[in-house]
Amino acid sequence: MIVLFGYKNIRFLDTTLRDGEQTPGVSLTPVQKLKIAEELSAIGVNVIEAGSAVASEGEREAIKLISDAGLNAEICTYARAKTEDIDLAVKCGVDSVHLVVPVSDLHITKKLGKTREEVYAMAMETVAYAKERGLIVELSGEDSSRADQQYLARLFRDGVAHGADRLCFCDTVGLLTPEKTAEIIPPLCFAPLSIHCHNDLGLALSNTISALRSGATCAHTTINGMGERAGNVPFEEVVMVLEKLYGYDTGIDTTKIYALSTLVSQLTKIPLAANKPIVGGMAFTHESGIHAHGLLRDPTTYEPMSPETVGRKRRIVLGKHSGTASVQSALKELGYEPGEKHLAEIVARVKKVGDMGMKVTDADVMAIADSVMLLECKPVISLKQFTVVSGSNAIPTASATMVVNGTKVTGAATGTGPVDATIKVLQQSVAKFGDITLEEFHVDAINGGTDALVDVTVKMRKDGRVLTSRGARTDIVEASVEAVIAGMNRLLRDENENRRSNTD
Structure with missing residues (x-):
């Protein structure tokens, strides 16, 4: 002292x-x-x-x-x-x-x-x-x-x-x-x-x-x-x-x-700056391959304190700076065990997504791994149609028809806005098959103008599992649906399925 x-x-x-x-x-x-x-x-x-x-x-x-x-x-x-x-x-x-x-x-x-x-x-x-x-x-x-x-x-x-x-x-x-x-x-x-x-x-x-x-x-x-x-x-x-x-x-x-x-x-309603010390979104988040590799060996290499000290958890995100160690760690958390050649190809594809200026979500990594490892991923959810009604004199209401595990499900929900209503009806439609909660919802406009491409990133949780996914469309509701459906499909997959390389 x-x-x-x-x-x-x-x-x-x-x-x-x-x-x-x-x-x-x-x-x-x-x-x-x-x-x-x-x-x-x-x-x-x-x-x-x-x-x-x-x-x-x-x-x-x-x-x-x-x-x-x-x-x-x-x-x-x-x-x-x-x-x-x-x-x-x-x-x-x-x-x-x-x-x-x-x-x-x-x-x-x-x-x-x-x-x-x-x-x-x-x-x-x-x-x-x-x-x-x-x-x-x-x-x-x-x-x-x-x-x-x-x-x-x-x-x-x-x-x-x-x-x-x-x-x-x-x-x-x-x-x-x-x-x-x-x-x-x-x-x-x-x-x-x-x-x-x-x-x-x-x-x-x-x-x-x-x-x-x-x-x-x-x-x-x-x-x-x-x-x-x-x-x-x-x-x-x-x-x-x-x-x-x-x-x-x-x-x-x-x-x-x-x-x-x-x-x-x-x-x-005052958001935190991403780079704010201690409590900002990036305070304990790492992407760089060199940093992530060091952290996986000893967290003190690139962190002044344990994130748990202030009630947080460490995050290693993937992108163009990611190295083999961090990609392999993320894959392990998602249940994948690729061989050496498959891992190298997955790393290359992750970097390619990052080079395009896009966030690499968990759902992206899983899709890349499935493709490289030639794993069959049958969608648990298939969206047939959805409709949203909103306006100055109308309560935002969304209806959707989906096929979940072979069962046709139709529902409707209201919300504080069209996006909120749509996400609620999607959650209700899969409730029988799993309780999926929305942890975070983030929107970025990729370019300017009224026809801007909207990039929606969501973080969802099911039975302790947390997963991020992304949707990109010119319509924010469609982008939100794309992100949520992608994430739900991954969360509802059989956790016991074999995701290990049999051969390289």
């Missing part, structure tokens, strides 16, 4: 439900906020900033719902230096207030139209009032990094004298550097000090770690780095940097990180 962290207990205040929800276009219902709060508490977050009680009636409903949930975490609300904000916080039943006071001259004069002394007086009065009402107070300096540091020190020192339990330094527009952070944090630690960093210039993580090494004892974070503009420092990155690079036991259940990240992404 690093000595600089050895003498203190680092805590986490997560503000996904307040600062994170200020991401443009994001609006969570009280029930959704409660669900996220429950998971934040379960993973080990110390303080949950549940929202801003002054914002709206709906926001107060959500904060009260979370406050009454009996979570292990301390529940907090944002408050301005106004006694009415404190009264609302008390009505919501929170444990603490994140009392935010503008401290830079820019904010004091331009935003509030006041003087330093007026803001100072407001802060002292509100801190004392909040303590009288039985609240834990974290006094926070908004735009601290652009403030006169002597004024900020006075406000923090006297705030503690008036009863503030904790302090917070806010780098509101991400202007700190790690070196500057290390210089200005130590003189401000009159009480346990939090660091609240925004990521406008990409230094939020570095500045947060620098502050924690320099005397701060709490990091303000958001899941997935959500927040206004470029967002806040990501919770998952701070936790794993402390755990992995500094050997510090954060007390966070890191195996729940990916599930929490995915939940927040789904509820906020």
Whole structure:
């Protein structure tokens, strides 16, 4: 363990439900906020900033719902230096207030139209009032990094004298550097000090770690780095940097990180960047033949940590960079045991598909292997026809006629859209023969224009088996049907059939 962290207990205040929800276009219902709060508490977050009680009636409903949930975490609300904000916080039943006071001259004069002394007086009065009402107070300096540091020190020192339990330094527009952070944090630690960093210039993580090494004892974070503009420092990155690079036991259940990240992404409808550290789709995904070969021998060759540490699994995808080892590994997982010559031909064909700029799915690999190994693959499902009705005055409805294992099946289903309705009727039609669930659905437009070729990739599951397949058409519904039918056919195949080369 690093000595600089050895003498203190680092805590986490997560503000996904307040600062994170200020991401443009994001609006969570009280029930959704409660669900996220429950998971934040379960993973080990110390303080949950549940929202801003002054914002709206709906926001107060959500904060009260979370406050009454009996979570292990301390529940907090944002408050301005106004006694009415404190009264609302008390009505919501929170444990603490994140009392935010503008401290830079820019904010004091331009935003509030006041003087330093007026803001100072407001802060002292509100801190004392909040303590009288039985609240834990974290006094926070908004735009601290652009403030006169002597004024900020006075406000923090006297705030503690008036009863503030904790302090917070806010780098509101991400202007700190790690070196500057290390210089200005130590003189401000009159009480346990939090660091609240925004990521406008990409230094939020570095500045947060620098502050924690320099005397701060709490990091303000958001899941997935959500927040206004470029967002806040990501919770998952701070936790794993402390755990992995500094050997510090954060007390966070890191195996729940990916599930929490995915939940927040789904509820906020903010997708994760594919290359985002730790939780992005590509974080533990490998294609390169050299990398994959090394990973199959020893995962630490090209991974800084085990994916299971954060609740994930390693993926080796196939494409033009794939080598023999990774293709052979994928084939083994799919139940194939090709001989040396067959394997070489399969590898060549996989690379050819990749050279065409296409994703190589599990269904593609199986089709290539069947062809090369001269294996007969009788389709389990044969689609005879499907029809979709959708429009401004119609509930999206799909009907389909299929032959499944020699049995004719006709059905219909409604959905939230034409694609959803179509996939549902396909799933219903094969339900008797196997419960197949759709895990992921991804769409790419291959070229521009209204006649763009649409590439649909799906991930489906049956009895623990997961398989990806692809469909490409100019019609998104037809492409979706093609992908789903291809995947279902592969999942419903006899798992005990012989897929081994008898001869090369």
